[in-house]
Amino acid sequence: MTQDYKNFLNMDRRKFLQTAGVAGVSAMGLGACALPSGFRIEQQPLIQPMVEKSKDGMLDTQVSAQYGSFNLGGQNVYLRCYNGRPVGNTLDFRAGDTVRLKLTNNMPFIGDFDLCTSVDGIENSPRGFNITNMHVHGLHVSPKQPSDDILIWIDNEKSYQYIYDIPPNHPPGTYFYHAHVHGSTAMQVASGMSGCMIVRGELDDIPAIKAAKEVVLMIQTQRFDEKGLCESFSLLNNEDKTFINGQLNPVIRIKKGEVQRWRLCNASHMMPFDLKIASYRYTTTMPMTLLCRDGNPLKATKEIEQIRMVPGNRADILVKGFDPGVYFLSGGDAAGTIATVIVEDDEVPDMTLYAGDLPQVPDLTDIPESEVTYGRRLEFDFAYGTHPKFTINDKPFSCDDPWEIPLNSVEEWEVYNHTAYPHPFHIHVNPFQVVSGGNVDPGTWMDTLEFPAFERIKFRTRFLDFTGEFVFHCHNLMHEDMGMMQAVTVFDPKENKKA
Numbered sequence: 001m002t003q004d005y006k007n008f009l010n011m012d013r014r015k016f017l018q019t020a021g022v023a024g025v026s027a028m029g030l031g032a033c034a035l036p037s038g039f040r041i042e043q044q045p046l047i048q049p050m051v052e053k054s055k056d057g058m059l060d061t062q063v064s065a066q067y068g069s070f071n072l073g074g075q076n077v078y079l080r081c082y083n084g085r086p087v088g089n090t091l092d093f094r095a096g097d098t099v100r101l102k103l104t105n106n107m108p109f110i111g112d113f114d115l116c117t118s119v120d121g122i123e124n125s126p127r128g129f130n131i132t133n134m135h136v137h138g139l140h141v142s143p144k145q146p147s148d149d150i151l152i153w154i155d156n157e158k159s160y161q162y163i164y165d166i167p168p169n170h171p172p173g174t175y176f177y178h179a180h181v182h183g184s185t186a187m188q189v190a191s192g193m194s195g196c197m198i199v200r201g202e203l204d205d206i207p208a209i210k211a212a213k214e215v216v217l218m219i220q221t222q223r224f225d226e227k228g229l230c231e232s233f234s235l236l237n238n239e240d241k242t243f244i245n246g247q248l249n250p251v252i253r254i255k256k257g258e259v260q261r262w263r264l265c266n267a268s269h270m271m272p273f274d275l276k277i278a279s280y281r282y283t284t285t286m287p288m289t290l291l292c293r294d295g296n297p298l299k300a301t302k303e304i305e306q307i308r309m310v311p312g313n314r315a316d317i318l319v320k321g322f323d324p325g326v327y328f329l330s331g332g333d334a335a336g337t338i339a340t341v342i343v344e345d346d347e348v349p350d351m352t353l354y355a356g357d358l359p360q361v362p363d364l365t366d367i368p369e370s371e372v373t374y375g376r377r378l379e380f381d382f383a384y385g386t387h388p389k390f391t392i393n394d395k396p397f398s399c400d401d402p403w404e405i406p407l408n409s410v411e412e413w414e415v416y417n418h419t420a421y422p423h424p425f426h427i428h429v430n431p432f433q434v435v436s437g438g439n440v441d442p443g444t445w446m447d448t449l450e451f452p453a454f455e456r457i458k459f460r461t462r463f464l465d466f467t468g469e470f471v472f473h474c475h476n477l478m479h480e481d482m483g484m485m486q487a488v489t490v491f492d493p494k495e496n497k498k499a
């Protein structure tokens with residue numbers, strides 16, 4: 001076991017970082033703005049990742065997985081990334097479209113890699129840091145090649161042409177893509193290899209929602225040392241800085257009376273966030289109107305003051321500027337302030353803050369107990385030993401034992417956490433409806449759900465549209481790389497198994 005790996009396993013106590021107020025970052029001036037007297041803001045305005053939009057039902061894009069040199073929060077870094085930038089381009093398309101994504105691995109060769117071959121019994125150890133692939137997190141698409149098969153890998157100097165057929169009734173909302181080779185997932189996501197995806201549908205045609213300016217907030221936690229490098233697995237365990245769209249504590253401006261739609265994505269490899277927009281002295285919060293969780297529209301809008309987002313979660317919210325002043329987007333105790341929000345008092349014509357029912361997606365009707373065809377109990381645990389592993393039902397990940405699930409099954413899963421750490425449960429391809437646990441309202445459709453230490457979650461899910469092999473795993477990606485992942489094969493009983 002390397003020293004690096006041992007350091008990680010020591011799991012130092014959390015370091016609580018509280019970014020104080022608006023001090024600290026000095027960058028380009030923002031010009032005149034309406035602020036409370038005595039306030040001066042010298043921070044960067046939030047920039048948006050580059051956007052690629054579908055046209056005539058097709059989005060065709062190329063993604064280069066490579067090292068990039070750029071400045072992150074005042075430090076020059078040299079990190080694995082997409083297309084040389086700290087955050088990937090936003091891919092913007094509509095339900096029913098086809099997305100073609102050609103991924104090229106332009107990272108340097110580091111040796112031969114085989115996902116399923118054990119190297120001295122350490123197949124569930126971090127490895128293969130320059131081997132990559134692509135996962136479209138949350139998309140309800142086929143897990144078979146050339147679609148969302150994360151059990152393939154792209155060697156150095158090789159390309160792969162992914163093609164995703166987005167179903168016409170796909171839930172509209174915010175999704176993201178990221179690297180997902182078992183062994184290098186945490187290292188690559190912690191370097192910034194992720195980007196936003198927007199699926200548009202009926203919800204986006206509601207006039208009051210359509211009128212809102214859209215703001216993408218890709219929340220990432222790039223990790224790097226004093227040289228600006230992320231080459232050590234033990235670095236990943238630090239609760240260090242939080243970046244939004246590659247910026248440290250950027251400024252988001254809203255005019256009084258304006259409504260904005262924020263697309264929040266927790267693309268951190270391990271940090272949960274309790275997001276709220278608090279006033280300067282944290283005495284009041286700005287209300288948020290929740291539209292979608294993990295891309296799935298709620299039955300009706302819900303006004304909230306805070307939202308917990310664990311790694312892999314997304315949320316679509318509406319925010320309206322009411323009282324002019326300076327606010328902070330807080331990520332909770334560990335992250336502190338992650339953005340500054342300024343409500344400007346130069347008024348715009350008052351915009352409607354939508355409240356009411358949201359268009360429902362046919363696939364996401366409630367799953368009553370009577371519909372359930374099979375139940376499973378899952379135990380998430382940690383196995384001590386020479387090569388410690390995170391396990392599911394006593395086993396770390398293996399290519400050899402996918403669970404077999406017949407097509408058209410409707411299953412209820414109860415997932416137990418026997419460890420002292422929280423684990424964000426994530427399953428590919430099909431979202432699930434929460435029955436209990438996980439800090440969300442029962443009945444909510446999610447694809448990633450936290451289950452705290454020694455607690456459990458229960459949910460129901462339908463395996464209707466796609467056959468093929470895919471995985472569920474912990475979305476603390478260090479845990480995933482150390483074994484907390486399991487494959488499932490959905491097969492059509494009328495055809496050969498694993499067809």
Ligand SMILES: [Cu+2]
Binds near residue numbers: 422423424479480484
């Ligand atoms: Cu975990």
